[in-house]
Amino acid sequence: MKNLIRLSSPVLLTLVWGGSALAQNMDGCQASVTVQPGDTLGTIAKRELGSSAAYTNIVAATNRNAATDSSFATISNPNVIEPGQKLCVAIGMSPPRVVERTKAPAPPLNSGNTTNITFLQINDVYEMTPVGGQGGVARLATLDKELTARNPNTFSVLSGDLFSPSALGTAKVDGERLAGKQMVAAMNAFDLDFATLGNHEFDIKEEQFLERIKESETQWFVSNAFKKDGTPFDNISQNLIFSVTDNAGQDVTVGMFGVMLDSNPADYVSYTDPFEAAGAHINVLKDNVDILIGVTHLSMAQDMKLAGMYPDIDLIMGGHEHENAIEYVGGTPITKADANARTAYIIDLTYDHGSDSVTIKPTLKQVTADIPDDPVVASVVNFWLEQAFEGFRAQGFEPTKRVTNVTDALDGTEASVRNKTTVLTQIIADSMLSNASGADIALYNGGSIRIDDTIAPGPITEYDVIRILPFGGAIITVDMTGSMLQRTLDQGVKNSGIGSYLHTAGVSGTLGNWSVNGTALDSGGTYTVAINDFLLTGYEQNLEFLKAEGNPDINQKATHDDLRKALITELQKKYGSE
Ligand SMILES: [Zn+2]
Structure with a gap:
């Protein structure tokens, strides 16, 4: 085909590949640097090129230039450089x-x-x-x-x-x-x-x-x-x-x-x-x-x-x-x-x-x-679409099935979901609270939302829900100490701009001053929190302390539905089922 x-x-x-006339221009340095006391090739490479491993580029470019320009150092041993030596920083x-x-x-x-x-x-x-x-x-x-x-x-x-x-x-x-x-x-x-x-x-x-x-x-x-x-x-x-x-x-x-x-x-x-x-x-x-x-x-x-x-x-x-x-x-x-x-x-x-x-x-x-x-x-296109849909069907979804007709624009752009609450981020938090019976509050990381797009008002399918939360994951209820919850909510705000920014339901307030369902957070109390399973792995940036295993402040209680199933139900609750 x-x-x-x-x-x-x-x-x-x-x-x-380009001829020699072009290739010659390439030997130029992006910048030349003079070695300062305490510098190593690794620290210079890290500073100038973003990676200490890129020191090999500096060695090669410096030696290449030294052959025609004696102001450049000749590096015979990359472990030995002297203050005052002139190096060529090239991007290779x-x-x-x-x-x-x-x-x-x-x-x-x-x-x-x-x-x-x-x-x-x-x-x-x-x-x-x-x-x-x-x-x-x-x-x-x-x-x-x-x-x-x-x-x-x-x-x-x-x-x-x-x-x-x-x-x-x-x-x-x-x-x-x-x-x-x-x-x-x-x-x-x-x-x-x-x-x-x-x-x-x-x-x-x-x-x-x-x-x-x-x-x-x-x-x-x-x-x-x-x-x-x-x-x-x-x-x-x-x-x-x-x-x-x-x-x-x-x-x-x-x-x-x-x-x-x-x-x-x-x-x-x-x-x-x-x-x-x-x-x-x-x-x-x-x-x-x-x-x-x-x-x-x-x-x-x-x-x-x-x-x-x-x-x-x-x-x-x-x-x-x-x-x-x-x-x-x-x-x-x-x-x-x-x-x-x-x-x-x-x-x-x-x-x-x-x-x-x-x-x-x-x-x-x-x-x-x-x-x-x-x-x-x-x-x-249809071949690959069908392949992917078969994969989703194996997970219990029917991608083409209509969920409901939404009357709001659902903003899932990264610029929004990593910084603020949108209609969409709130529906997801609410869906977790609805799904996890007995939970006081719900929280999840904005990085779970990967659509990086806004869904316009109109019909929405199960495939759209998968587009919003492609990685899914189970909703878990945990008992969490008040002090741990306080720390988590504070950090969630500090994570503004990255995927570990947190969205919540049942919580109001600001950094250091939180209320749970209208009552001031008691750092000595215990709360039942609906949370997405990914956060409990401890792999989320700046939220590693949420790792559940062996954590005295977090006690897992029950596993509920996949986030996407909960979202489908919540969308139908809010906009009507068809
Ligand atoms: Zn981009």
């Missing part, structure tokens, strides 16, 4: 990956001295199928074909976040969670050309991440995220260059770098500063390309700063924010589409060979039922 899809595409893709840049793409030229492409290139930009795509009637990879494929028919030099780009979070990714197929396998399969069928990494790529385990990249037929690139030791991931380049040829035989060369924010510090990843990394790659690319593009996964404020710092950038295709947006900084457009391909940006670039300038016209396109499914991509 995959071969059929590839045959239908006019894209020929070959990868070669490899030569740019040159992607040769030849698309069949078509007459309307070229008029006189110009060449047209089109990008189809998507970002933050976790769902293969439409959400709330919008999006869907099969529709994107049709759109891509239409654009390619109009301009053969059309390329699809994902500005980060694909492998996670998604409910389907948590489904177990053949005993293993899909963990983004379904998204890679869908994007391979769609024939996604280029992608940079987003923070959610690192939600999954290292083996899963490496496997996904290996399975992917997309050209991935990122300029500021590396393995823990500071070296690049296999099959991910740090930037890329490709050329297109128009029907008049004129070439245009495009260079791309990719930078991302470090909001998901997984233990197998190290980051360098996105602005410094962008600067280093822009320096390498700018003299070798006609058009310079940043594909980013940053906040809009960071994207605007980036565009302001480096006027050489012609276009920034960004992600991370889930709402569509466009900003211009000094004439450079920064585009973001809506999450889950509810919209896509179609960006037409016209390169003028005479003036060496580029005109950029972005158009936001709604991805709706007006665009028919591409049948081949739809069949791939």
